[in-house]
Amino acid sequence: GLRHFDRSAVARVIEYGARQVEHQRKLSSQLLEIGNLVAEASYWASKAGREIVTAEDVETAIRKKQYRSDLLAERVRDLIAEGTLKIETSGARVGQINGLAVIELGDFAFGKPSRVTARVSLGRGNLISIEREIALSGPIHSKGFLILSNYLAGAYAQDFPLAITASITFEQAYEEIEGDSASSTELYALLSALSGLPIKQGIAVTGSVNQYGDVQAIGGVNEKIEGFFAVCKVQGLTGEQGVIIPTANVQHLMLDEEVIQAVAEGKFHIWAVDSVDQGIEILTGVPAGERQPDGTYPEGTVHRLVMDRLREYAERMRDFGRREEREERSERTEAADPEPAGEH
Structure with missing residues (x-):
């Protein structure tokens, strides 16, 4: 017995x-x-x-x-350790961030970090999810991605149009991406690409976001934290690594004792945030900036850098449009003018 x-x-x-x-x-x-x-x-x-x-x-x-x-979880960690799956847990990169996913196998689940990257260029307001374009994005992930464009428009494009093309993807991901828990991760990568500010690679992120930049609860928070901790442990704990989670998920934390001890000793960190502004400050070390009465943001803040880049793109697109218009008028004028008659 x-x-x-x-x-x-x-x-x-x-x-x-x-x-x-x-x-x-x-x-x-x-x-x-x-x-x-x-x-x-x-x-x-x-x-x-x-x-x-x-x-x-x-x-x-x-x-x-x-x-x-956990054979599969161990295999994933081995692939990361040997560099086949590229995950960085130190240094800083522009337009690159570590997202977190949960892999479920029956009654066992484990967290897996994924590298999310963003690129921006002059364009006509197109935000492209590469997974969505090739039908590797589920409906909830697609909804979360569409929210990003509305956040950008509301936060920055009150006086000028969004004249950008931006692409976001989960690198080395070949299965369907579903759920909105990476929407804040994608937004951070996009803000980094627009501002030019590098993101600390020792910090992974999870959390969904709404159109106003509020960070919302997600599932699998324990597995996600433990999954990233395991990778950091293999690559070497620096004391600066950790995970950003929604504040609403704090009540769901029931972490492994090893993670709890590492946090208590300052070797690993867990940050709880309510907004994208709080998260981007942790990731970049730069103040997010509050909107001023005239609709702008203070100098040297994340939002000011993003707005300046978007304004520059809008002005360049306007100049480009004017140049195209002049060329079209010139072509129409030349086509309307008759050729001088030859002498007989």
């Missing part, structure tokens, strides 16, 4: 149940799964020669369960 559990073991089982439903104030009702964990913890206690099950035995049971399921 089962051995008795001490208080620490019971507490660890409760933590596991809360982790299953991703909530600090709720417990899983999947009693079969909890029962299997309890039985395995009792086995490991007997294996260690203990009459009472401790938290250590429960932890061993949890680790063994993860080990039996």
Whole structure:
């Protein structure tokens, strides 16, 4: 039969149940799964020669369960470590950021970082999701992407049109992209590309965003944080790495003990944000800037740099349009003028 559990073991089982439903104030009702964990913890206690099950035995049971399921997660980490999957966890890049996804395999799920990049150029207001163009984007991801163009228009294009072409993609992603949890990630990459400010590659991001720049809750927050932590650990913890999450997801944090310890020791960080402004300041180290009464932003802020670039593009597009118009008028005039008659 089962051995008795001490208080620490019971507490660890409760933590596991809360982790299953991703909530600090709720417990899983999947009693079969909890029962299997309890039985395995009792086995490991007997294996260690203990009459009472401790938290250590429960932890061993949890680790063994993860080990039996995480072959794919280990393979992904190996590909990143050897450089086949390109993920940077140090330095800074313009228009490049680490997003986070969750891969589900039955009752096992793990977080996987993905490199998101953005490029901008002079254009006619087109924001292109490469995944959407080739039908690798699900409807919810497409909705999240369309929100980005409305955010840009509302934040910057009150006095001039958006004269840009911007493309955003998940690099080395060959499966369908679904969900809106990367919409804030895509927006940060776009703001970096427009402002020219580099993003710290040691920081990964998750969170959906609305048209006003508010960051909203997402699912799989624990797996995403732990997945990026595992990659940072392999590549070397610097004390500056971490994950930006929505504030609304703080109540869902039920993290692995190793991650909790790393955060407590200052080796890894978790930032909770309510807005894109808060996030971009963490990622770039530059103030976002508040809109002034005249509709502009203070000098040296992220939003001012973005607005200046967009205004420059609008002026260049206007000049280009005028030049085209003059050339067309000139061509029409030449076509209307008759050729001088030759002498006979």
